[in-house]
Amino acid sequence: MLPTKIAIDGPAASGKSTLAEKLAEYINYMYFDTGVMYRAVTWAALQRLGAVDDEAAVSELAEKVQIDVRPPSEKDGRKNDVFLDGMDVSWEIRTPEVNQDVSEVSTYQGVRRAMTEQQRRIGERGSMVMVGRDIGTVVLPDADLKIYLDASAEERAKRRYQELVGRDMKASYEEILLSVVRRDNIDSTRAIAPLRPADDAIIVDTDGKSIEDVFEEVKMLLK
Ligand code: DC
Numbered sequence: 001m002l003p004t005k006i007a008i009d010g011p012a013a014s015g016k017s018t019l020a021e022k023l024a025e026y027i028n029y030m031y032f033d034t035g036v037m038y039r040a041v042t043w044a045a046l047q048r049l050g051a052v053d054d055e056a057a058v059s060e061l062a063e064k065v066q067i068d069v070r071p072p073s074e075k076d077g078r079k080n081d082v083f084l085d086g087m088d089v090s091w092e093i094r095t096p097e098v099n100q101d102v103s104e105v106s107t108y109q110g111v112r113r114a115m116t117e118q119q120r121r122i123g124e125r126g127s128m129v130m131v132g133r134d135i136g137t138v139v140l141p142d143a144d145l146k147i148y149l150d151a152s153a154e155e156r157a158k159r160r161y162q163e164l165v166g167r168d169m170k171a172s173y174e175e176i177l178l179s180v181v182r183r184d185n186i187d188s189t190r191a192i193a194p195l196r197p198a199d200d201a202i203i204v205d206t207d208g209k210s211i212e213d214v215f216e217e218v219k220m221l222l223k
Contacts, residue, residue: 003144004126007135010149012183013156024129034132036082038106039093052101059110103186136198148197151206
């Protein structure tokens, strides 16, 4: 029997979303990337408050906004449609400004409380591959399969660099590496729900492996 709830956690740019999306398609499950919710709150805070440093105000906003994540309606490279109070923000949440501030916002207790509650409710539906940093530890501790995807910071920076260059975008490997290390640091040292593998997670190291290699490895875990 297939696991009904699959949790995939790991650091930024470890290939979680690509793997999870492939896996979800393979077993016909819903794919849900929880990072988009923290990104949507960050974008809303930048729009409505002008900055993200007022923790109380950002947390209040997180309680109030309505975030909807649905299967992609357009074939423009998005993996989900993300709506914030009815507005499609699927691309707005991928801007450098949001990248810069999202780790900070995700350290806020009130923000995490609001997001975790919504994510649990969605996760309870089952037949779901849920991706994030704290899915196996906090959001769905009862998930039947927990995978922690890892890779060195250098490998992850290299992948992101190649992805950007592949899309004809300007990129600096050194800057990307610095940003990956900075986000790892914030994500894994925060007081609430820090990035770490659950005790019962299977750790998959992806250094030097292609997405196909990793997918084959993970497929074996379904049995
Ligand atoms: O996976 P991502 O880069 O889209 O995640 C954006 C940020 O949100 C990242 O800094 C970590 C945070 N996050 C989190 O704290 N908990 C989650 N379940 C998902 C993401």
